[in-house]
Amino acid sequence: MLWGQQHSPQRRFCPCSVSALRTLLAVISRMNGASTIGRGRGYNPDATAPKDGVSIKWKQPVEGRYGGYRPSPLIANGIVYGFSDGIVGVSASTGKLRFRLNAPAGPGLIVPSSVYSVPTLAVATQNTLYGLDAHGGVDIAGHRIGKRRWQLDRKSQTQLFGFRSPPTAPITDGQTVFATLSSTLFAVEPNSGRVRWQNYGGNYRPSVSGETVYVATFNRGLIGYDTETSTRTFHVPPETFRSTAVTATAEQLVVSTDSGLAGVAHDESILWRYEPPEMDRDYGSVAVAEGTAYTVFRGEKDTYLVAVSVEDGTERWRTTAPLWEDPPSSQPTIADGVVYLPLSDGGTVALDAGDGHTRWEFIRGERGLPWSPAAIADGTLYTLGNGHLYALEER
Amino acid sequence: MTEKSISVRTLFSGTIERLQSNPTAVVIVVSVGLLVGFLDWLVLQAPLPVTNFHGVKGGQVSIRFNPTVRILSRHTVSPSSLLGMKLPWLMWVVWLNIVKTATVAAAGGYALTRFLDVPVARAPLLRYMALFVVLSIGLPRSTASGTVGIFVFLVLLLVLISVLVGLFALPGLLIRGRSFGPALKESWRRSRGHGWSVAGCIVLIGAANHLTGSIPVFGPVGTACVGVVHAGVVAAFVRRTSQPM
Numbered sequence: 001m002l003w004g005q006q007h008s009p010q011r012r013f014c015p016c017s018v019s020a021l022r023t024l025l026a027v028i029s030r031m032n033g034a035s036t037i038g039r040g041r042g043y044n045p046d047a048t049a050p051k052d053g054v055s056i057k058w059k060q061p062v063e064g065r066y067g068g069y070r071p072s073p074l075i076a077n078g079i080v081y082g083f084s085d086g087i088v089g090v091s092a093s094t095g096k097l098r099f100r101l102n103a104p105a106g107p108g109l110i111v112p113s114s115v116y117s118v119p120t121l122a123v124a125t126q127n128t129l130y131g132l133d134a135h136g137g138v139d140i141a142g143h144r145i146g147k148r149r150w151q152l153d154r155k156s157q158t159q160l161f162g163f164r165s166p167p168t169a170p171i172t173d174g175q176t177v178f179a180t181l182s183s184t185l186f187a188v189e190p191n192s193g194r195v196r197w198q199n200y201g202g203n204y205r206p207s208v209s210g211e212t213v214y215v216a217t218f219n220r221g222l223i224g225y226d227t228e229t230s231t232r233t234f235h236v237p238p239e240t241f242r243s244t245a246v247t248a249t250a251e252q253l254v255v256s257t258d259s260g261l262a263g264v265a266h267d268e269s270i271l272w273r274y275e276p277p278e279m280d281r282d283y284g285s286v287a288v289a290e291g292t293a294y295t296v297f298r299g300e301k302d303t304y305l306v307a308v309s310v311e312d313g314t315e316r317w318r319t320t321a322p323l324w325e326d327p328p329s330s331q332p333t334i335a336d337g338v339v340y341l342p343l344s345d346g347g348t349v350a351l352d353a354g355d356g357h358t359r360w361e362f363i364r365g366e367r368g369l370p371w372s373p374a375a376i377a378d379g380t381l382y383t384l385g386n387g388h389l390y391a392l393e394e395r
Numbered sequence: 396m397t398e399k400s401i402s403v404r405t406l407f408s409g410t411i412e413r414l415q416s417n418p419t420a421v422v423i424v425v426s427v428g429l430l431v432g433f434l435d436w437l438v439l440q441a442p443l444p445v446t447n448f449h450g451v452k453g454g455q456v457s458i459r460f461n462p463t464v465r466i467l468s469r470h471t472v473s474p475s476s477l478l479g480m481k482l483p484w485l486m487w488v489v490w491l492n493i494v495k496t497a498t499v500a501a502a503g504g505y506a507l508t509r510f511l512d513v514p515v516a517r518a519p520l521l522r523y524m525a526l527f528v529v530l531s532i533g534l535p536r537s538t539a540s541g542t543v544g545i546f547v548f549l550v551l552l553l554v555l556i557s558v559l560v561g562l563f564a565l566p567g568l569l570i571r572g573r574s575f576g577p578a579l580k581e582s583w584r585r586s587r588g589h590g591w592s593v594a595g596c597i598v599l600i601g602a603a604n605h606l607t608g609s610i611p612v613f614g615p616v617g618t619a620c621v622g623v624v625h626a627g628v629v630a631a632f633v634r635r636t637s638q639p640m
Contacts, residue, residue: 115442116479131444133479146478150444191442 049335049376050350053360053395057380058095059388062088070166072331072373073382073389074121076110076134080375080382081121082389083108089136090389092377099136101147107169110134111177111190120149120190122177124167127154129179129186131193150193154181168205173227178206178213185215187230197230205285209248209266216243222255222264236268244281247288254293254310256286261293263310272313279304287332287339292316292353294332294339305332305341305351319356331373340374340381348374348383348392362392400588401635403595409631410624413510420509421623427502428466428619434495435470435615443484444476450609458601459608459618462562463527464503464626467608467618468495500527503626507570510630522569560586560593567633585636593632600625 063085071083075092082088083105089098108123111131121134129152137147170179176196177188185201188194202217212224212233222243224234236243236255245256252271253264260275279297286295293308297318307316333340338359339351347363348371365386372384381392414421438445448469449455459467472488480488504523508515561583568578586593600621607617 115481115484117481118479135479137475138478146475149476189442192444194442194445 047335047376048379049338049340049374049381050379050392050394051336051338051359054350054362054381054392055395057391057393059390060088060090060095060097061387062086062384062389070372071105071107071169072333073375073384074108074110075375075377075382076119079134080389080391081108082382082384083123084384087121087123087132087136088389089134092380092382092391095391099139099144101132101136101144103132103147104128104130106167109170109172109177111172113191115191116149122170122172122179122188122190124170124179124181126167127182128152129170129177129181129188129193131190152179152181152186152188152193152195154184154186168203171206171208173208173213176227178208178227180204180206180215183217185213185225187213187227199225199230199232204245207246207248207253209250209253212248214246214248214253216246216255218242218244218258222246222253234266234268236264236270240270241273245285247286247293249288249310252310254286254288256281256284256295260297261286261295261308261313263313272311274308274313274315276306276315279306285331287334289334289353294334294353296332296341303344305339305356307339307353307356317356319351319358333374333376335376340376342371342373342383342385344370346385347371348381348385362390364388364390401592401632403592403599405635406592406596406628406631407624409635410627413627413630414623417506417509420506420626424464424466424502424506424623424626425616425619427498428616428622430498431466431468431495431615431619432612434491435468438470438472438488438491441484441487443472443488445470446473446476448608448614450605450614452609452611455605457605458598459604460559460597460601461530462559463500463523463530463566464506464622465604465618466499466502466615466622467604469608469611469614496528496531497524500524503527503566503622504570506623506626507567507630510627511567511570511633513571516572519570519572522575523566526566526569526575556594556597557590559597560590563593563597564629564633564636567629571633585633589632589636596628596632600628 062082074081078092079098080090080092082090085105087101087103087105090096091098104123104125106123106125108121111120111122113120119134121132123130123132130148131150133147133149137144168180170177172178177190179186179188180201180203183201183203184198185206186198187196189196200217200220201215204216206213206215208227211227213227214222214224216222219238221238222236223232225231226233241257241262243255243257247254255262255264259280260273262273263271265271279299281297284296286293288310291310293310295306297304297306302320304318304320306318309316334353337353339353341349341351343349346365346369347361349361350359351357352359375382379393383390448467477485477488501524504520505515564582564585565578568581573581603621604618607621608614610617
């Protein structure tokens, strides 16, 4: 499956904060030399992943990262990219290190290029979008030459108080890369890094469906722009709900709000709402697969993974897993009927998508530092934690 | 006749006289500025990663000076962006750069030839163009950015300007037929006693280059006009400091 395919009218993960795109990538990337990374598709019924237990296929050391590992790994064309303090590129099959870059590391996206023989790795920080050589450039006497192709800087806004959102993952519709940097949504030509257009974009990851790119903005509502012209074609005002993330599917938009979840039709009508009074969430991504939305809520004493029907907003199940308290860091990844989540104190848990029971846990090393969301390709689960990039296979 | 001291005003007066006497050279250099502007536009039509010159608009204060006559290209493909480029695109970029380099170098050399009243000859022109290429690679641009401590910055700036002063007459001497070694020595010798005047010209020309280059679209033409003046000043300096044969 080639990356350049049209945006599929399938359910996709909600792209909202740091590793939301990783969540999507995890389910769809393939090992046959091609990749669907960056499409925004959150679910691939053909994807397989470890279901009943895992063993370590390989592990590669990575630089430590203060505060845990937020962006999930990225898999494309046989290379696994790990984002921590710097970027590593590792052979997916053997675990051999291909390159290590001392480069700003945020959530990334692989974009095929018509100008270069090697695709572009688009990496986002809070104020900058980098276009890097996906093979890390060329190593000459220990120096990486030609690793950076282009760079888009957005002036940062001084923020004395309040929440400072983490970097959001870029996405693409096959022709344009969309990224939110410092409240601005940029539509970027992937070969050159030139801005095609820009508009207000909030602080969360955009989502694309058809010819519309959607952004969830806390203060200005849920907005949709035409991908070519940037004309606003969709708007749900903030008075309806405060949106913090959006996942676009062919049938509806699944929106993460400051009080729960909502389903919104493409004609802007509200289909359903899920707003449990005993739980809350500030922000965080939503994964959608097979008619169910999965996301993390914070209760009075526990953190819950909740499964909600996207038909009518009814709760299917909830489970108290020892999840990372910060919902955005608990990014669900779904494949083959299993939901994978990073644990709050180090490790990854696999929950049954049907009823939420724990299928397996993988915990290593020093506890207390959250691991990255999972990425999945060809039956292997990849995750960052404990100073390593792990490849886990079915035991 | 060698004067004891040459002022900036004297050099610019001599420049005006040179320009008035050789309007063809002025037209040729400015036309090449138009060509560079067109080539900049061509680069922007391709999906290539481009480094843009922001100049004053980017909040940068700089002295853009090179001993050879330059015309600023506002949009360039950086060398690191060439790595891994598909061959057709790579050839396209290389070709554009060759055309740009060759025409700017030739135009600057021709202008110096006319302003120095020497016949156009292949060997001197080629030596000048070789110097142009070498200085394109090797000579860093001085930038008043102050990223180092102010004292260190001032010392570095002084050193750089001293080098530029010593090289100021080099292009003119090459056009006059000298080979590299003797031209370099003579350029250094001629700058003695006139360092402040030449440094003043360098600062004025460099600042003018930065300011005119900052103008969107018309940057190349603006710097071409400054380039003509630069060639005129070099010619005026070489003529003023010529020893009797």
